[in-house]
Amino acid sequence: MATFLATYDFLFVSMVLAAVLALTLYLPLMAGQLSVASPGFYALGGYVAAILSTKVFHPGPGLYPVSLVLFEMAVAAVVSGILGLAVGLPALRLRGIFLALATIAFVQILGVVALNLEITGGAIGIFGIPQPFSSQLQYMWLAIPLLLLSMLFVARLERTRTGRALVALREDELAAAAMGVNPTYHKVLAFTTSAVLAGAVGAISAHFINTWNSRQGTFDTSVNLMAFVLVGGSRTFVGPVVGGLVLTALPEALRGIADVGGLPPWLAQFLRDGRLIIFGILIAIGTVFFPHGLITPGLLRRLGGRSRASTA
């Protein structure tokens, strides 16, 4: 078990962080808003942590204090939240595909800015980000609590007055407004909350990956997150979490299959390197055949009913 964990330590932490990022895409989607801006806030959060830890705090030798990582997460969350508010207010006037396009543009712009600023290290980026843990697996001490807290937050949100307002907007914006739901306020609220969370994930990731540059949090990440949510499920928070965990592990599993041997070389090559193609295909198949994703509230109810029946 220990060897297994140690072999796949990088993968396990990545899976958990991916699940949190999937929730950041899910939050605006609760209100029916397809925004793929979270990779931008993730990148921003990473830069905040990278800059603070390498240029401001000047850590001494030995392990970097975890308390400082937590502080960086808080700063990254606040900075991302402020930018989220500034971007969300005008962007959320757009509807449907136009919002999606605007958020893609936002991610691209942030990437170009990061590539050209001095403080972000230009094309080289920032490297040698200090390590708070002696092994990568120990990043779980940050990643798992963040995932659990985010899940708890979204699960509770779905059962509150505010959460119901978001879902009402998703179901029928016009009817929701006529029932007293302020569309702009709630869309911006969901978008900003998503930005806060994405910023915090970025701060952990910067330490975890040890280096941060403009290739982090690009449109590729947007496609991944869309696959997590659309395949996992977009009608309950469980969907994106499972989608993020499973689809992050999937390329590793496919690589394992490719390494077994006996496959035609082109197929093995595809299984090793075709991650984005496979995610793209999954998004296409998912939206056609499972428009609400694989994990739906109905499925959870059936599973819940069965387990209650079996324990009774």
Added chain:
Amino acid sequence: MSVAPAAGRDGSARSSTALLTVEGVTCRFGGVVAVNAVSFSVSRGELFGLIGPNGAGKTTLFNLITGLTVPGGGHLRYRGEDITGLPPHRVAERGIARTFQNVRLFGELAALENVMIARRVRTRSGLVSGVLGLGAARREERATRVRAAELLALVGLGDRPDERARNFSYGDQRRLEIARALALEPELLLLDEPAAGMNAGEKHALSDLIRGVRARLGLTILLIEHHVPLVMGLCDRIAVLNFGELIALGAPADVKENPAVIEAYLGDEA
């Protein structure tokens, strides 16, 4: 500021004060004048009918009153306050609720949730207190649930709170929409063809329901309806629209005799 319907509960159903005043309201869509300089006022406690052929501008008028469409001219006053151009959620907060001609429920959500959503203007817990489940938010959530269940029972759907709205029959969806609108505790209720798609028995039950909620909740009701006997039987006064213009206004019996109305609308049914 209290927007509770208390003002209408004093029993003086025909007090002279106007609750809603429509003043020369005009609305154009491209070259089409959907509503042309229409003026009338609805008194507190009144059940006011709005009839007219298809395309006469009845639903557009509802959209103008509820802020879904901004008028090109004229003014809308509600309880003496100018509400022209207010966004829909602000109009709802002031106590105007509506149903839709083409039922617009939150289809994927349970009946109870549909009604709970509309309780928001009468509740206050925010994002943080709600997620943390603080005492006040928890109590409010429970009260919201109870109140929504009562409203479902009031419209006769009390036995199916967890059923998804889209699974209800057309007639039941219309009743669910009425329950959702009542959840706002409105003083003015706009019903857009509530009897459409109902059979004779259901129409009769609907008339009783409308009379009942009006009496119990002290509502003022503005009713669009094609089913003439239902309108004639229910309404205190009726306004007739034709091609966006108000062609008659008065008691049902008078409107029935009005030659312009007979020519435009009632002729084929009389």
